[in-house]
Amino acid sequence: xxxxxxxxxxxxxxxxxxxxxxxxxxxxxxxxxxxxxxxxxxxxxxxxxxxxxxxxxxxxxxxxxxxxxxxxxxxxxxxxxxxxxxxxxxxxxxxxxxxxxxxxxxxxxxxxxxxxxxxxxxxxxxxxxxxxxxxxxxxxxxxxxxxxxxxxxxxxxxxxxxxxxxxxxxxxxxxxxxxxx
DNA sequence: ACGATGATGAAC
DNA sequence: TTCATCATCGTA
Numbered sequence: 001x002x003x004x005x006x007x008x009x010x011x012x013x014x015x016x017x018x019x020x021x022x023x024x025x026x027x028x029x030x031x032x033x034x035x036x037x038x039x040x041x042x043x044x045x046x047x048x049x050x051x052x053x054x055x056x057x058x059x060x061x062x063x064x065x066x067x068x069x070x071x072x073x074x075x076x077x078x079x080x081x082x083x084x085x086x087x088x089x090x091x092x093x094x095x096x097x098x099x100x101x102x103x104x105x106x107x108x109x110x111x112x113x114x115x116x117x118x119x120x121x122x123x124x125x126x127x128x129x130x131x132x133x134x135x136x137x138x139x140x141x142x143x144x145x146x147x148x149x150x151x152x153x154x155x156x157x158x159x160x161x162x163x164x165x166x167x168x169x170x171x172x173x174x175x176x177x178x179x180x181x
Numbered sequence: 182a183c184g185a186t187g188a189t190g191a192a193c
Numbered sequence: 194t195t196c197a198t199c200a201t202c203g204t205a
Binding site: 046048055056057079081082083084085087089102104111112113114155156157158160 | 198199200201202
Binding site: 064 | 190191
């Protein structure tokens with residue numbers, strides 16, 4: 001059955017980050033830049049949940065870098081880290097509640113820095129709404145992901161975050177051979 | 182296991 | 194103004 005591609009609206013993101021994150025698995029990240037369009041299926045994400053989450057940038061209050069997370073949902077939060085890499089997040093939840101989903105892996109691009117490099121994502125996207133106008137958006141193409149087709153694990157690279165490092169806020173789509181199809 | 186590489190935020 | 198840290202990756 002063919003399902004017309006649907007661009008996810010901001011209302012999709014105006015929910016708990018722990019609800020949005022698993023719902024992004026199987027969705028398509030679409031990048032239109034320089035006359036080219038590339039779309040890749042999202043297979044790994046992480047949730048960063050509010051001011052109390054010590055792994056979340058917002059846990060130390062609002063700053064110039066993380067300000068976008070305090071704004072409306074459905075906008076890109078792109079930031080520079082380790083002196084060379086860009087990370088791509090989508091803001092979730094109500095305005096003034098800082099939360100976002102980090103998109104770690106999509107299509108053939110393994111790892112959040114390799115993904116942003118391949119899709120030419122940098123500071124230009126930060127704060128822009130996800131949508132065709134910004135050249136970067138997410139589509140629902142009808143792929144259904146059941147709970148038994150995903151794994152939950154602790155987040156990567158946040159060992160400093162105490163009990164928050166142990167929470168299973170990372171969601172990974174199972175490999176095709178492990179999938180129920 | 183570690184260095185690359187520079188922005189960020191907190192301390193001074 | 195300095196300094197430690199960092200939601201990573203490639204090489205060893």
